[in-house]
Amino acid sequence: MSITVVLREAWRTTTAHAWRSIVGLTVMTAVLASGVAIEAEAVHRTMTTVEGEYTQGANVLIVSNQGGVLDGARCQALSHQDGVSAAGGATSTDVVRIGDPSVLSVRRVRATSGYFEILDLALPLMNGVVGAVGPGIAAELGVGQRSRLKLSDATSVTVARSSTESIAGERTRWLTVLAPTLPAVNECWVEVEPGALDAIQALVVATFGKADHLQVDSAHDRALLTATLGAWQQRWTRWAGFAAGAAATLFCGILLAPRRHEYALYKLLGMPRTSVWLICATEAALLTAAGALLSVGVVAGTLTDVSLPHVIEIARLAGAQLVFALCTVTVGVALVATALTSGSTAQVIRSRR
Secondary structure (H helix, E strand, C coil): HHHHHHHHHHHHHHHHHHHHHHHHHHHHHHHHHHHHHHHHHHHHHHHHHHHHHHHHHHHHEEEEEECCEHHHHHHHHHCCCCCEEEEEEEEECCCEEECCCEEEEEEEEEEEEEHHHHHCCCCCCCCCCCCEHHHHHHHHHHCCCCEEEEEECCCCCEEECCHHHHHHHCCCCEEEEECCCHHHHHHHHEEEECCHHHHHHHHHHHCCCCCCCCEECCCCCCHHHHHHHHHCCCCCCHHHHEEEEEEEHHHHHHHHHHHHHHHHHHCCCCCHHHHHHHHHHHHHHHHHHHHHHHHHHHHHHHCCCCCCCHHHHHHHHHHHHHHHHHHHHHHHHHHHHHHHHCCCHHHHHHHHC
């Protein structure tokens, strides 16, 4: 039997049951689109997080002097310059123990208010020495806002803020203490307004030009970036294509199972088993192909507000999931067609009665 006859017969039987074809096409589109859309959303969120962090970090300059310290007053004066949103200094860290008797060693850093503002750790107005604790300290000691911490150097700090995990990152066990002024700082953090980066970089170099080994870096939350990229590599959505393909295969089997007796009649009328198998597989292939095309249209319709670079990357990775799903369906349909066209012809026909 020629391939033309197989295709014509598969098309005839598919269109003969319009309701079944409509339901099948709807479900197949939904199944395949869900697998693609899940991966597309994961790609978009990951790219948005990474790009946002790089954009934010690029606008924050960290100035340090490898040969010593920086003038704290000059660092603070940068906050009054045009193009600067905030500026603040921070000392190097020292190790102190919390509690009496001491129960936990932490790294302490002193910083001015601009440093807190840049890190989105604005502190409420409170009396005495105040500071922010990392989430590791908060979790291990069960401390919260207004908790008073006694330190091993006979000083105390009132907790005014507990850092979030994403902001704290590697500073999860840091105690950052607010200092009204600092005569000398190890780092000067400068948040720059959009479009003013080059000018402020030049201003920073001019301000601290006498430093022995001046170094100007941009700030990125390395912990957040590492966590985001790690989550991407371990994402469960990388199996979305396989799951969608398996679900589509199962649905094809359910949809074509009622036609098993018709396949038996084909064989009873003398049609070769291979031709019957091809008709069954072609019916499933027509349904899958139409569902795949519609699923692409459905997902593409949700990307109208997404930037072109994101669309290209989504098309590449989500498209790979669709190909993975279709490969899974191809193998599954072959097995389904084999199961539906095998068996005793007479027994299949009798079971229909």
